[in-house]
Amino acid sequence: MKSSPISRRRALRTAGVAAIGGGAAALLGGGTLAAQGGAPAIASNNQAGRKYKAFVKFNQERPTVVELTxxxxxxxxxxxxVEAAQTCYSSVDQVLLNDERTGTGNATIVGHGGVxxxxxxxxxxxxxxVGDRVILNLHDACGRCFNCLHMRSDKCAAGQAGPQQPVAxxxxxxxxxxxxxxxxELAITTEEYVTPLFTTVSPAEIAMLTCVAGCGLGMTMTNCPVDAASDVVIFGGGPIGLASVMGAxxxxxxxxxxxxxxxxxxELGMKxxxxxxxDPNQFKTRTPxxxxxxxxxxxxxxxxxxLREMTKENHDRVWSGAGRNGPHHVxxxxxxxxxxxxxxxxxxDPTGVTVLNQCWELGSSIxxxxxxxxxxxSDAFVRIPAAQWADGAKHHLPGTGGGTNDRRDSGRYCRLTETGQINLKALVGKTYPLSQTREAYLECAERDVISTVVLPNT
Ligand SMILES: [Zn+2]
Ligand SMILES: [Zn+2]
Structure with a gap:
């Protein structure tokens, strides 16, 4: 979809609302703004009292769209x-169920990430x-905590530091x-969660980078040392797995x-x-x-x-470089x-645990x-042969965001999209207005489309 710049009239209107609470609003121009559709700047940072709609979950009730201040x-x-936000599958039970497992305790705006x-x-x-187009990251990527300093901002610890402050x-x-x-309609967050992007990629495509595609690209482009001419097996062809395909x-x-x-x-994967x-359903036999x-x-x-047969080396001469017993990367x-x-x-296996075992079994010895x-x-465990785990050389690389550093990588993923090296548009399924956010999550849960994206201001 095409990006939609803020109109001057709309900015004036929102600036007027922003003035509630004492701050006078003014408009500024600027070169960097022109590059992003001429969005005018609002000089006041006093937004107290501004009304906006949001999809809010309170305790264990199913979330609804309400007006916030x-x-x-x-x-x-x-x-x-907010221009666009994707509906991550990991949130579907929070949205669609109303039992004690999905309770939030506080009123909480649904979703993680957007643009x-x-x-x-x-x-x-x-x-x-003001005027920047920014991606709202899954993680803070603060750049200062232990994990960030050790190149694992997908595990940034700053988000858990200190008490959470209410935003509305x-x-x-x-x-x-x-x-x-x-x-x-609006998102209020800390600076560590946002990254300005200077790109022509559309908001709906950028929204896919928050969590799902960012995670998939991170796994094959950062976390896992996929190299030229290697064999990669990817389990799962949702937006994460398909992004991993593109990264590989x-x-x-x-x-x-x-x-x-x-x-x-x-089919999408092949494209x-x-x-x-x-198709894993064609190979279900698993004999103890x-x-x-x-x-x-x-x-x-x-x-x-x-899969091992499919990734078998084309000769078996160990003294001539053979001896790999599985794909390079899983x-x-x-x-x-x-x-x-x-x-x-x-x-x-709907629990997904068998796949974790298969990943370990399939992975080559190094x-x-x-x-x-x-x-x-919550009561499922992966069982790994002790000797293999203790003495083997398989490298397990876990990660919430698949190793992506949102602040470092979002820009380069946009660049790869601009050059056609990756195709984020193919991951954007259906779009919905804010009023149909629950329907968007249901469609995401039912998996008849590859993804759903909410456009809160359309
Ligand atoms: Zn997610
Ligand atoms: Zn950090």
Missing amino acids: ARGLTGNLVLLR GIVEAVGPQVLSTR NMADGKPVFGRTGAMA KVKGASTIILVEPIPYRR LGATHVV IPNAGGTSDHFKDALVDH IEAVGGDRWKPKTQPQGP GSIATCSVGHP
């Missing part, structure tokens, strides 16, 4: 007008300006939280095998760079191999055998099913295995 911008807070135009900043903000009030005065909640292609992998039960997702696709003590921790697995992007697909086939998924049953 913004709190004032202080310190390093940033306010953006929008900055309309106001707090006095301490350095890295972004409900009509009855209840505080509303949600620094990354972008299922709203960019890194020069020669064989990219996508394992996915849903036919249209396999986006997979060299082969496999009894241990000496009568237990069964080892399996003969038809899918693992098939990527897991499956997780546990939170919702049964409406019409599409479900994978062999290869890498990257995992990123969530949604497994």
